Amino acid sequence: MKRSSPRRPAAVRDEGLADALVTASFVIAAQLSRIGAEHGLSLTLCRVLGILRDRRPRMSELADYLGLEKQTMSGLIARAEERGLVARAPNPEDRRATDVILAPAGARLVERMRAEALEALAPLVAPLDPADRRRLQALLQRMLAARDGADGR
Amino acid sequence: MKRSSPRRPAAVRDEGLADALVTASFVIAAQLSRIGAEHGLSLTLCRVLGILRDRRPRMSELADYLGLEKQTMSGLIARAEERGLVARAPNPEDRRATDVILAPAGARLVERMRAEALEALAPLVAPLDPADRRRLQALLQRMLAARDGADGR
């Protein structure tokens, strides 16, 4: 006998979608992680460089973006700076604050890794024809647009 | 003037889709990571428990699933075993091998975290109506079905 199903919570109904999202998330993260590792970068540091590509955040903003403690960010940036990937610059408006910017080597590296990431993701979307790719992109963007504000990158 | 675009490589054309996939990946991973952290589990250990939910892999299989070295897996499983989440059992067919199984506490925890993950992802898919959710799930599943074999979980 089929159980009556009166008002299941929303979460339960979308198990299949949730599983697909989670699996896709791991598959994509694995690619990015592999590309980062090939250049000696953790996934977190890849994300930092990606953010610096078009922004000049202060330390605390970076930590907030990535959900890390400020001390963790201090260490990450210190190591990245030693490697010549990023640089610290005083914030002109608040003398307590420190901005983080890409060093030339970091800028070159992030562009190279971005190209590698696009190549690595191409086979994943290959099974979808152009129209389906547009649909997928639109659905994901609608899903992401409604978020709190953090932009995952 | 619109540039003629003769045979761009596939990767370049899908920059928007790639960005959406990557952002979605980070947003989802952040949710899972947060839920795991609330129970003192790393994302990797969450994935291990998820795998053990319906499989009884040996150590080396677990390491392969997750792209880790076997020594790394030894340490992860040793710590998880000390916490009563998993157990090691001799493999009946190969006396060199060790199977990993869920301990009762681990089984309870993984079900609880799964429910929390479904709840956490519900707001993300909330902007999509039921038909769009079905479309998104179908597109993701077609994308994932064509992969090499690893199943991200």
Place this chain on the structure above:
DNA sequence: TATTGTTATACTCTATAACTATA
């Protein structure tokens, strides 16, 4: 007094290398 960032310390995760037991 609150905020920004750093330093000190400790634990987890991860990898490389060397080892034991079994195949």
Place this chain on the structure above:
DNA sequence: TATAGTTATAGAGTATAACAATA
């Protein structure tokens, strides 16, 4: 000889706590 797993060791990532400088 090759494979499965563990132990030893080291480095990166992360958090908690205490501190200095600025707002």
